[in-house]
Amino acid sequence: MTYVDVQVRHLEGFAETLLKCNHLYHPNSDSIALLNAVNSRRQIEIFDYGRSADAFTRAFGMRNSLKCLRALSSLGGAIHQYERVCDLGCGSGAFSLAFAYLADNPDLELRGLDASESQLLLSRELMSTAGLPGRFAFERRNLPAQIGYLPDLTIASYWFCENDHVITNPALFDLMVGREMLIVDYEKIIERIAICLPRGFRILARNSALVEIPAALTNFVAQEWASVYSIHIGRTAD
Ligand SMILES: C[S@@+](CC[C@H](N)C(=O)[O-])C[C@H]1O[C@@H](n2cnc3c(N)ncnc32)[C@H](O)[C@@H]1O
Numbered sequence: 001m002t003y004v005d006v007q008v009r010h011l012e013g014f015a016e017t018l019l020k021c022n023h024l025y026h027p028n029s030d031s032i033a034l035l036n037a038v039n040s041r042r043q044i045e046i047f048d049y050g051r052s053a054d055a056f057t058r059a060f061g062m063r064n065s066l067k068c069l070r071a072l073s074s075l076g077g078a079i080h081q082y083e084r085v086c087d088l089g090c091g092s093g094a095f096s097l098a099f100a101y102l103a104d105n106p107d108l109e110l111r112g113l114d115a116s117e118s119q120l121l122l123s124r125e126l127m128s129t130a131g132l133p134g135r136f137a138f139e140r141r142n143l144p145a146q147i148g149y150l151p152d153l154t155i156a157s158y159w160f161c162e163n164d165h166v167i168t169n170p171a172l173f174d175l176m177v178g179r180e181m182l183i184v185d186y187e188k189i190i191e192r193i194a195i196c197l198p199r200g201f202r203i204l205a206r207n208s209a210l211v212e213i214p215a216a217l218t219n220f221v222a223q224e225w226a227s228v229y230s231i232h233i234g235r236t237a238d
Pocket of ligand 1: 049060061065089090091092094095113115116141142143144157158159163
């Protein structure tokens, strides 16, 4: 099977998982208004999740999850080896869902951390509806903070754009990164992370790609293609 065939198969299978959770993703008037407002402003936004977690998930949840799935596919078969995974700023579970789907690992222990209880309620509901293998816990946490253990892999999508002071503060950055970290974010944030990477870390891979939105999801994702930028970093031996 070619690389493209594998990508298409992953996307189609993942679309089925997303559709299983469609009650969380159906657009409504609030999510359409949010999407239109964000598109018209064309800038990096910081949302009020206390008020708009539900609208955010309906407007961006599926699209973000598809982007994360695409970024994760660059890990190849190694994805099955990460058991302790931490999703920073997990929101309504976009990255967690994509990771658990691709990892397909009953030994996975995935922990999502977020400051917004409204987002966490959605992430718990999402993962319980999806019924993917692994153990999942979603906890309220103001980050950056001590996590208490070193995850095999830390994942974060669109968290650094809301916390860009962490990029330029080596001590805070160190606090947030596991043995490895995979970040999905805006192109300019990924660029900044690459440029500011503190001593003790190295770039394992950096990718950009276009994701074709599966036809089955076009009612939920108001675009045919989405671009994704990611960086995979690791700790150096010394
Ligand atoms: C843009 S959303 C992204 C959510 C999800 N990762 C995704 O890709 O859809 C950013 C999330 O990070 C959380 N967040 C932002 N700053 C935070 C902080 N300092 N501590 C904890 N959570 C934070 C927000 O509550 C929100 O759920």
